[in-house]
Amino acid sequence: MNLDNFFQTQKIKGFLAHDEGMLLHGYAKKVAQLGPCLEVGSYCGKSSVYIASACKQNGSILFALDHHQGSEEHQPGEGYHDSELFDAGSERMNSFPAFLHTLRLAGVENCVVPLVCASQTLAPHWHQVLGMVFIDGGHSEAQAFYDCQNWSRHVAEGGYLAIHDIYETPEEGGQAPRLAMQSVVEQGCWQKVAQVKSLVILQKNTELP
Ligand SMILES: C[S@@+](CC[C@H](N)C(=O)[O-])C[C@H]1O[C@@H](n2cnc3c(N)ncnc32)[C@H](O)[C@@H]1O
Numbered sequence: 511m512n513l514d515n516f517f518q519t520q521k522i523k524g525f526l527a528h529d530e531g532m533l534l535h536g537y538a539k540k541v542a543q544l545g546p547c548l549e550v551g552s553y554c555g556k557s558s559v560y561i562a563s564a565c566k567q568n569g570s571i572l573f574a575l576d577h578h579q580g581s582e583e584h585q586p587g588e589g590y591h592d593s594e595l596f597d598a599g600s601e602r603m604n605s606f607p608a609f610l611h612t613l614r615l616a617g618v619e620n621c622v623v624p625l626v627c628a629s630q631t632l633a634p635h636w637h638q639v640l641g642m643v644f645i646d647g648g649h650s651e652a653q654a655f656y657d658c659q660n661w662s663r664h665v666a667e668g669g670y671l672a673i674h675d676i677y678e679t680p681e682e683g684g685q686a687p688r689l690a691m692q693s694v695v696e697q698g699c700w701q702k703v704a705q706v707k708s709l710v711i712l713q714k715n716t717e718l719p
Contacts, residue, residue: 524556530709531560537670541641542568544666548640550629550657551647552576553605555612562618575625578606581648633660640664646674654690662694671712
């Protein structure tokens, strides 16, 4: 699939710029032999398509984790609320139907495993080594730290941790993802290998400190 064409012709809701998505796609392509990919925060499937299309090319898969009830900023009355994703019956946000629709449009359903639950529900039970983890779930300090700490440890040596919404100053954006990323870097076994806009890619060193 040509990702430029796909995203020019299909209106997919989401928060990733196209050049950020292409960076994710490129790193996902490198890691098939290390293990599957996992993302925290799929929303309507935009980031999922960039990663899953790389997995499809390489015979890998993407675990796409999201409770699909939206983050704090997606709730009614908040800045990023989208009323089209509000389910009046359950009186909740529900991005799962839009997520499935995006996967079908992109032809990547067969290489994505949706995991519909909270990150905290799954992380304590996870044992699979991963080639790449992409963190773009809850952006509160508690959630960003939880996700970075609890999912980065499953990345294989030589694999990648991608984190979205990394801003140097509060004027540019919320600081929780950057502080959470910093706490991972301080472990000493990660180095930054790429950045496009607010998307940062870290690689786990092949030699531990
Ligand atoms: C910023 S959006 C993700 C955007 C997406 N990566 C894209 O490319 O458009 C954040 C997503 O994280 C999910 N989320 C927030 N907190 C979560 C948690 N604790 N567990 C699972 N998903 C969570 C929300 O439901 C929301 O869909």
